[in-house]
Every structure is written in C-alpha cells, then in structure tokens.
Amino acid sequence: MSSDNAAPDNETVWDVVVVGAGPAGASAAHAAACAGRRVLLLEKAELPRYKTCGGGIIGPSRDALPPGFELPLRERVHAVTFSLNGKLSRTRRSKHALFGLINRPEFDAALVDAAKDAGAEVRTGVAVTRVEQHGPAVPDRRTVAVVLSDGGTVLARAVVGADGSASRIGAHVGVKLDQVDLGLEAEIPVPRTVAEDWAGRVLIDWGPMPGSYGWVFPKGDTLTVGVISARGEGAGTKRYLEDFIARLGLAGFEPSISSGHLTRCRSDDSPLSRGRVLVCGDAAGLLEPWTREGISYALRSGRLAGEWAVRVAEAHDAVDARRQALNYAFAIKAGLGVEMGVGRRLHTVFARRPGMFHAAITGFRPAWRAFTKITRGTTTLGDLVRTHPAARRALAAMDRG
C-alpha cells in the first residue's frame, strides 16, 4: 500500500471515503475536499494505471474538469471518417476542434493529483472488499465501515462508490442494469508515416452486429483501435476487431496492449444510494447508452456525489441521511438521467438501422451539425431533443421505425 499524506488513522472517522480513483472517484474526492472535509480516496491499483478506453474527451467532459485543470491532450480532432462496416467511407471536416484525445493513465493520475491538491488523502494499492452499515464493525449508526482486502477497516460518515463497472459498492447499493456491452481495444504503435495519415482525424465504423461500432483514435505514434458490442457476443466482437484492424491495413503492427472491459448502463429505476453510501460513474451504471461515452458521466456524477456525500456525512440520523441521498439521486436523474433516456432511444434505433444513421450523419448537414455541437459541448442530446421540434419529430419517427 502507498499513501501520500501521513495518516495514522486507527480510530479516525473520515467525513467521506471514496472507493476507486478513476475520473468519477477523483472528481468526488476533489468536490468533497474542496468543501473542507476530511476525505480519503482508496484505489486498488498503483497509479498511473491502464484503463481500456478510447480517451475521447468531448465538451461536457472538458467542462466538468476541476478549475484550472490542464488537459493532457494527445490529439485535437478536426475530422471524422465514417464508414458502414468498412463500406461507404466519407470524411467530414471541421475548422474548429470537435473533441480531444487523452491517454487514460496520464489523465486519471492528473485528476487524482488535483484531488490531492484540494486536500484529499490518497491511498493506492488498497482494494476494498465490502462496506458494512450495520454489525460489529460499525461503532454507531452514523458510521460506515469500509472493509479492506488486507483485513483492515476504515470508518466514514459517508462513502462514495466509484469502483467502475465491476463495482462491489454498486452491488451493495443494488444497482440494476439494462444494457451491458463488451469493449475490446488494441493500442497499436505505428511508424511516423502511418501516424501522420491519422493526425487530427478519427474513424468511426458502424459495425456488423446490432448496436456495435468501432473506432480509431490516434494519439501521436500510437493508434487506439477498438470495438464495442453487446455482452454475450464475445467471439463476434473479437472477430469484428480483427477484421477491422486488418481492413485498416494495421494487422502488421504489434499492439503494445490488447484488453477488454465491460460497460454498463443503469436501468431507469436503479438506486443510486443505500443508507450513507452513494454510487457514481460506471459503478452506478451512468454512461451514454448509444456511444458508451462515460468520462463526462463519471466526472459530472462524481462531482455531484462528492458534494452530496458531504451533506450525508453531516446528517445526524438515518432520515436526514436518506433525504440528502435522495437529493443526490434527484440531481442525477434530472440531468444525466434525461440524457441517458434519449441515448437509450437512439441506441435502440441505431441497433435496428445503422445504415440510416450513417446516411444521416454523412449526407444530411443538420445531423452532422448536431454531432459537432454535441462533441463540442455546446448542446447535449437531451437539450437537442427538448429544444428542437425537428429533432424531437425525427426521433419519434425513428422510434416508430
């Protein structure tokens, strides 16, 4: 285990303990520490750690970063090539950057540093096994016991579960899911001539299986190439990635990392808390169902969880704690929940008719413009449908099929 600040806390009761130091956990720890509370951030890996992810940073992710945070951008994207299972390729360009690309180990470690700078204590190499809100490990009803894999216990007034898509804290809360996908990725170092061909341009391929797609995200001399599809289609997803890489002429280059990771979307009625425990990010199943964009969801829900965990920590009894936790759930549902609802509908339509999406985005200027506005963060899917009758009508027509 490594720890940053000196912290011999046998009997310390932390205001907020955050489990998991991805973007959701780092954001939660930052927000709670900025409120002046004693915050402990626990991470099972040593940092920086690898995370299977395209590293696409759209406007809402950029806007949810801690103040003054400098994005370690590897690439600014000005062009997108779209293809339909390798065919009908078309590149659309933009004068202004559409979104940015980062390497997750670097980005996540910098977010943890920001939380540390705000006053959070960080302990890495510490895996949390479970949380207990009753029983002998819990000294009183205002306290949660966080049990570690080495047998130790840490006490807190409130806990934020930000431990990703295999979340133990999510299981404690009872998070319910209605979409689980498998993402496979390869980090492929390429020669300079190949890298130059991809500079400033990404590729998005609508895939052969319902709801699947693939991407090439260039980061200097390495291309992140990945595909995502419904879980349970493991062999087909692996074949899609192999075919995709071969089709792009990249099969001759040895990946430095090949990995896979699940993404999970919560069902509409899934809980976001239990007692003094809140969940956020992937642990809560907060993810855009169509694109599976999750960094902005992690940053935004993490910040809200950190802010509301402070109130839960201050609650004097179970009723007050519950009231504050419900306020957190309300804030999530009113913002990210609405966006997820639109994303879910888009995902259903996309799974049925990928060709229609391809035709719209490559051939219909308003659809491309909507894409650029969403990636830049000047609008969201939810806002677009709420404020544009034409977008609402188009979605309703697509729903009908």
Ligand SMILES: Cc1cc2nc3c(=O)[nH]c(=O)nc-3n(C[C@H](O)[C@H](O)[C@H](O)COP(=O)(O)OP(=O)(O)OC[C@H]3O[C@@H](n4cnc5c(N)ncnc54)[C@H](O)[C@@H]3O)c2cc1C
């Ligand atoms: C293939 C793929 C590509 C993606 N591409 C993009 C993209 O381009 N853009 C985008 O916005 N999103 C993308 N996503 C989604 C994005 O990666 C996630 O939504 C995001 O990482 C969620 O952040 P998080 O902090 O909730 O969880 P994570 O980033 O998974 O962090 C969870 C942390 O908790 C730690 N942890 C887990 N269990 C424990 C434990 N028991 N005790 C202590 N620590 C624990 C883990 O080590 C980890 O550091 C992609 C996902 C996949 C699978």
